[in-house]
Amino acid sequence: MPRRRRLRKVVAPPGFKGYRPHGCKKASKASIELLYEEYEALKLADYDIMNHDAASKLMGVSRATFARIYESARRKIAQALVEIRPIETVFGNAHLEGYWLLCNNCNARFTMPEELDQKICPMCKSVDQISVISKQ
Numbered sequence: 001m002p003r004r005r006r007l008r009k010v011v012a013p014p015g016f017k018g019y020r021p022h023g024c025k026k027a028s029k030a031s032i033e034l035l036y037e038e039y040e041a042l043k044l045a046d047y048d049i050m051n052h053d054a055a056s057k058l059m060g061v062s063r064a065t066f067a068r069i070y071e072s073a074r075r076k077i078a079q080a081l082v083e084i085r086p087i088e089t090v091f092g093n094a095h096l097e098g099y100w101l102l103c104n105n106c107n108a109r110f111t112m113p114e115e116l117d118q119k120i121c122p123m124c125k126s127v128d129q130i131s132v133i134s135k136q
Helices: 036-047 052-059 063-082
Strands: 008-010 032-035 087-090 094-096 100-103 109-111 130-134
Touching (some): 008 036, 032 036, 032 063
Antiparallel strands (some): 100 130
8 A cells, every 4th residue: 555645835826827838720729727835846846946855855855856856847748838738737746835715716826824713715706606725
């Protein structure tokens, strides 16, 4: 029986639900699912320019696991670009750092102190469409 997968720490969720190819004449194919931990690995290695050792410690995984997550993310993005397929973000096997909320009306992800009784979306000002993504 394999070991249980350790949750990968994600500092902040992606600020988008997905990307779609622009100007494509072909019919839309099935989308590529980019996991939150794959997005985080790409962000840390390519955007924040961290080495794999430092990034793996930040995500709470081994360096080898980080390298596998990073490679998987790069392959998925390459596949989406070459095959002209949309990319969607999926929660995956991650836990978000801190307290994050999701507005089901405009899909904005944001953080807010837990002490506040009323949760209001900062983007669309919706009150009743808020759900908790992560709570530590």
